[in-house]
Amino acid sequence: MLKKQLMTGNEAIARGVYEAGVRFAAAYPGTPSTEILENISSYREISAQWSPNEKVALEVAYGASIGGVRSFASMKHVGLNVAADPFFTVAYTGGNAGLVVVTADEPGQHSSQNEQDNRNYARHAKVPMLEPSDSAECKAMTKFAFELSEKYETPVLIRVTTRVCHSKSLVEIEDRKEVPIVPYVKNAQKYVCVPANARVRRREVEKRLDALKEYSNDCPWNFIEDNGKKIGVIASGMAINYAKEVFGADANYLKIGFSFPLPMKLMKKFIEGLDKIYVVEENDPIIEEAVQMLGAGERLFGKFDPTGKHFFPAYGELTSDVLRRTIKGEEIPAREFDRTKIVARPPALCAGCPHRGFFYELGKRKDIIVSGDIGCYTLGYASPYNAMDCNCCMGASVSGANGIQKALDMVEGNKKRVVGVLGDSTFFHSGMTSLLDIVYNRGNAITVILDNRITGMTGHQQNPGTGYTAQGDETKMVNIEAIVKALGIEQIRVIDPNDIKAVREALDWAVSLNEPSVIITRYPCVLKKMSVYDKEEFPTAYKEKCTVDRELCIGCKACLKSGCPAIYIKDKKAEIDPTMCVGCTVCKQICPKAAIKGGQL
């Protein structure tokens, strides 16, 4: 009997990977894609791994495909930028066994630095693409993608979005189908991409695209729902659901699930005889431009209306209320109430977060510029620390700091120093090469690696520094100091970030040097499930609490500058919420009256 289960899109993709007989999967964590590989890891039939970055993840999955097993890689949208280099050339060679890549995009930027539309990658790399709109399709399309990949000898890209990844709907569970390993046979003309071979493959890619263009019109994932109306809606991904809420049975639909190459003939047939055509797609007007090419003319409403004015919003999610407002001009009547009673609730470093002591000290310094990175520690940008000047993408903290320092030093007598700040996982991801650049090119920036021994922001994934693999197996625990030293850095200090005096002294030391240095702050994340190694190295961590002696507290609020969510003011004096405090003592060290007691330091 088929069993129905409520699943998120990410769980369903993982289930699809399992049922498709995949034997190898790799990823780097990134919202909203993270739970795909987390769920895959629970299947012992699949060798699943967190790679140090997305490029590595795709390359190792590609290798496994050449080796003859169905292989899979997933990443967030910006992760595909990192993996773009192999992606474009893998598109030429294809694999041996099926190879499927998932990109998880973020219309609305719930948790990302940009809103790029990775459907563009499919066209750019000439790789077929699927866009599921709910969890059932996530599973079914994932399985289908492997068939397609093998039939057309191409990697297949699946594009999902936050709402597909993190929404639950019903999915029918099926069994895993084992797929035999394809024996490896040497084929250097295919896999060695020297120009002479790559030119041949380039022609193959074009032939493949021609075949896929035809196939797209017949693909079961592209279909028309004819309700006998004069209004037509063309949509892909989650947008079709939003559109159906708005139009119901009052429109005909063309649902596009196989969206590159687009089903041009089917689209042409669909728009024939319609009075009005709405193209509902989140982010870029990709389908819309194709429909325009087919001669939709004055009937077409997408990101632009027939007069060329903006119509559907160019950015953000096209939820059904947004569509309704745009199409019908319906304004939602809002209640009148005192909106000043709503105070913002920005995310904050957790009580006991080991980044706190570091950012408290960093934010006080006026002699530095801080180049930040992607992770929980990006919150060092926010009040009360205000300890960040820029942040861009994974690893850019270190290289950015190098560049800023070089520019500043072009002015004679410059005293300002630049500090690049990044986490352990981000250092492994792409900080290492940036640090090598500092050493090699005689840079003078300071690098701080906040080693909390886990990949924190995405919800605690193992990384090369934790001693465990994605599937919980013990592995070599990579030593950050040894890497830093091997890259050529001679000045290294390892400190406890909860000890603000040690932080201050380390920063003074680094600023005083006339050569690059690395400070490693080491303390496990407060939310981390401590490993045996953590317990051994940090036996007192998070075992105590701090309290305020109300006799001694003068209500000066200095402790609030720690930005700890456990501290608040009650009757003009500080209080610490005992359910939140874990005794990191950062506030205790700040207090000028020694009014805070307890804790581990």
Place this chain on the structure above:
Amino acid sequence: MTKNILLVGVGGQGTILASKILTLGLQKANLDVKMSEIHGMSQRGGSVTSHIRYSTEKVYSPVIELGQADVLVAFEKMEALRYLDYLKKDGKVFVNDFEIPGIPITSGQTEYPRGIIEELKKVADTTVIEADAEAEKIGSPKVMNMILLGTIIGSMDLAHIDWDTILAENVKPQFVELNKKAIRRGIELSK
């Protein structure tokens, strides 16, 4: 007719478990269910929302439209105001009389606003739930979320669903009884 339930709160309050239990129950009642969560930064004290939509017919979007929530359940009272624009004209608010100050408040930049409950009552059909005190009475502050789940079950006439079995399948054995009691109490309070 699709029903829309919006759960809002602050990371760590148990909204995700409450919405999971709710969706499992709706599934068991053979309804089509869609649920959407935004929780990217919730572990860092941000606000969290769960959209739940269900119907005897097919549900398409997992996201509730502005002005369409039948019930808004706020695990933290300021969050009720933050998401009030999602509530239907005749929708109901169940608000936990519970304050979690965010960083702008704890860091002394501003104060926790006074009169939130009064403001809610002025503009919407509001029931105040003392979930914290009620949970204490039942025996654990942790079941606050199940009391609030109970208010949804009561107000949406879902009490006929076999919640006991769902709890037994999804909660650690030692907490099943406490959670059952909490849901029952929530149902009573919703009336």
